[in-house]
Amino acid sequence: MKKALIIVDVQNDFCEGGSLAVPHGSEVVQKINQLQDSSEFEIVVATQDYHPQNHKSFSSNNNGTKIGDLIQLGKTQQVMWPDHCVQGTEGANLHPLLAKSKIEKIFQKGTNPNVDSYSGFFDNDRTSSTGLGEWLTQQGVQSVVVVGLALDYCVKATALDAVKFGFKTEVRLDCTRAVNLSPGDDQKAVKELKDMQVINVI
Numbered sequence: 001m002k003k004a005l006i007i008v009d010v011q012n013d014f015c016e017g018g019s020l021a022v023p024h025g026s027e028v029v030q031k032i033n034q035l036q037d038s039s040e041f042e043i044v045v046a047t048q049d050y051h052p053q054n055h056k057s058f059s060s061n062n063n064g065t066k067i068g069d070l071i072q073l074g075k076t077q078q079v080m081w082p083d084h085c086v087q088g089t090e091g092a093n094l095h096p097l098l099a100k101s102k103i104e105k106i107f108q109k110g111t112n113p114n115v116d117s118y119s120g121f122f123d124n125d126r127t128s129s130t131g132l133g134e135w136l137t138q139q140g141v142q143s144v145v146v147v148g149l150a151l152d153y154c155v156k157a158t159a160l161d162a163v164k165f166g167f168k169t170e171v172r173l174d175c176t177r178a179v180n181l182s183p184g185d186d187q188k189a190v191k192e193l194k195d196m197q198v199i200n201v202i
Contacts (some may be wrong), residue, residue, distance in 0.1 A: 004141045006132075006150030006162070007032055008120055008155050008176075010048060010098050013084040013091035015149075020084040022150045022177045026095065030182065031175045032147050034101045043104055043139055047120035047148075049085035050092055050108040057116040068181055073124045078116055079181070085110070091169065104200040107132045119158035121165065133165040138194050142167040147175035152185040159198050192195045 010032065012018050013027040031047040032073040036044055051057070056073055059080035061063045062142040094100060107130045109117035121133045136144070144167045148161040155176045162169040171193055178186035 001142045001168075001186075002042045002140045002142040003040060004045060004136055004139070005035055005041040005147070006120060006144050006146045006158060007044065007046040007098070007103070008146060009047055009049050009150075010095050010148050010157050011085055012093055012095060012183045013092065014049075014149050015095055018084070018091055019082050019177075022179055024177050025149050026097075028148065028177060030099050031172075032098075033077070035145070035147065035172070035175065036099050036102045041145070043136070044102045045105045045136070046094065046103050047154070048092065048094065048106050048108045048128070049110050049154070050087050051083075051085050051110045051116075052113045053083070053086050054113050055083075055084060055086075055110065055116075056114055057081050057110070069135075074115060076115065076125070077098050089110075105135065107135075118154045120154070120158040121161035133161070136167070137165070141167065143170075145170045145172060146173050149177060151178040152181075152189040153177040153179060156189045156193060159193055160196055163196055163198060171198055 013020050014022050059067050065080045067185055109130050112141050115123045115125045120130055144162050157173050159169050
């Protein structure tokens, strides 16, 4: 059974000092590097949040909204965030200490200015694919482990879509951290993952 490691959004803006820093986000970097060095995975891929400056998920582009507000955008409800992971900026780059030599492919997401993309597989409105699922399937992958940032948003969404693609899916909690925009979001995410048959959520 071919197994892939999916590294989700381990980028400067999601780590300490970034514009949307996940508490203790950089702590996952060394743990993820250790996973990459193990013999557990035949394939390693990464996702990269990569927004245009005019992205509709930025509160700065929605007059009168505050960070954390929830608004309706097309078919989906969208949380308002600070500007982050803007294309071509240092904040969008993968963390400098993240080992990159074994990453075979990087899948960018959130490039459509009109819809966000938490999952590494699809935009939030489910109309556009990043190509990740199709590519993993072409490589013969049957099992995936999802790590990175942030547990309660992009890691959760990526893992749930991996299950829908038919991959045996794990989330390693020691290799992820949560935003916790609302207290307890991390525990809600863990419950949702377990309910959807994501394994080894420990």
